[in-house]
Amino acid sequence: MTRTKHIPLRDMRLGTPARIRARRTYHPLARPKPSTKGGLVVAKLSHEQEREHAKACQLIDLPRDLTDEERAFVLDNWQASCTARSASDRAYFTPAGLARDMAVHVGGDRILDLAAGIGRLAFHCRDLRARPPRPGPELVCIERNPAYVRVGRRVLPEARWICADITAIPRMRDTLGEFDCVISNPPYGAIPRAVDATSGYRGRRFEYHAIALAAMVARRGVFLVPQVAVPFRYSGMPRIESGTGDAEYRKFAAATGIELEMNCGIDTTQYRQDWQGIASQVEIVHADFTERSVATARPEAAQERHGQLALSSH
Numbered sequence: 001m002t003r004t005k006h007i008p009l010r011d012m013r014l015g016t017p018a019r020i021r022a023r024r025t026y027h028p029l030a031r032p033k034p035s036t037k038g039g040l041v042v043a044k045l046s047h048e049q050e051r052e053h054a055k056a057c058q059l060i061d062l063p064r065d066l067t068d069e070e071r072a073f074v075l076d077n078w079q080a081s082c083t084a085r086s087a088s089d090r091a092y093f094t095p096a097g098l099a100r101d102m103a104v105h106v107g108g109d110r111i112l113d114l115a116a117g118i119g120r121l122a123f124h125c126r127d128l129r130a131r132p133p134r135p136g137p138e139l140v141c142i143e144r145n146p147a148y149v150r151v152g153r154r155v156l157p158e159a160r161w162i163c164a165d166i167t168a169i170p171r172m173r174d175t176l177g178e179f180d181c182v183i184s185n186p187p188y189g190a191i192p193r194a195v196d197a198t199s200g201y202r203g204r205r206f207e208y209h210a211i212a213l214a215a216m217v218a219r220r221g222v223f224l225v226p227q228v229a230v231p232f233r234y235s236g237m238p239r240i241e242s243g244t245g246d247a248e249y250r251k252f253a254a255a256t257g258i259e260l261e262m263n264c265g266i267d268t269t270q271y272r273q274d275w276q277g278i279a280s281q282v283e284i285v286h287a288d289f290t291e292r293s294v295a296t297a298r299p300e301a302a303q304e305r306h307g308q309l310a311l312s313s314h
């Protein structure tokens with residue numbers, strides 16, 4: 001066993017951090033107040049955020065495994081906005097408390113984190129059902145930005161990290177296998193995609209494509225999605241408002257047979273101040289992919305079912 005030297009976080013000596021400017025698309029709820037430069041909206045990090053980010057970078061570069069405390073520090077303080085592509089990637093990492101709450105809905109032996117960022121959601125699924133000597137679940141994280149994957153491998157080395165576009169999932173199904181549960185805070189909205197998810201949904205909301213892709217490899221899923229994209233409003237409301245969703249949701253549900261259901265009563269607005277620089281109005285939803293109508297579920301599942309019906313009718 002190799003001996004590791006643990007450097008207390010407070011004792012780490014830092015050089016003067018380079019001035020870090022984060023380029024971001026403006027969001028109505030963005031914090032701190034952005035300024036405009038050369039036509040780009042620039043959200044500056046505070047000096048403290050710069051210092052903590054630099055400290056997180058140092059930890060990532062250490063030539064040894066990180067302690068649990070160090071991993072949590074990196075997750076809390078490594079700023080995606082310091083990378084060139086954070087805005088185009090829609091890299092808004094989930095706050096710790098919200099990720100912990102989402103994990104309440106997750107279960108099973110094989111868990112997939114889709115569009116995993118640096119692994120915040122999977123990190124809180126590590127210990128689910130772990131009762132030594134029984135290990136925790138097998139974790140797989142898919143993320144397309146190699147810079148995030150590098151950080152993710154340091155904070156969550158027990159997961160298998162795959163640097164790939166999630167739209168490649170239909171081609172990766174054989175190697176990925178079947179998952180008990182997908183967990184995801186995917187990018188939202190009208191984002192250019194390599195290909196449409198082969199699910200029947202052809203609309204503009206990337207979050208629905210991510211959910212449809214999840215349904216190809218998992219039995220159920222837990223997702224963080226914009227409130228406008230779900231058929232109820234709970235977070236920040238005095239009472240639950242349920243309905244049938246907007247036209248885009250109905251299009252998605254009709255095309256895929258997937259219904260997004262209310263969580264166990266988690267109001268996400270309690271974590272509003274904890275997002276790094278942005279705070280969207282979001283809801284936690286879960287979906288049972290085994291309950292979809294066969295016609296809209298995976299094509300081979302429909303074929304199997306037809307085969308069974310044909311056999312049973314003889």
Ligand SMILES: C[S@@+](CC[C@H](N)C(=O)[O-])C[C@H]1O[C@@H](n2cnc3c(N)ncnc32)[C@H](O)[C@@H]1O
Binds near residue numbers: 093116145
């Ligand atoms: C909203 S962030 C959430 C990250 C992480 N799931 C979390 O909750 O902290 C979305 C992530 O999706 C990644 N991403 C965006 N488009 C992707 C794609 N087509 N395939 C894989 N990852 C993608 C981004 O790089 C970013 O890390």
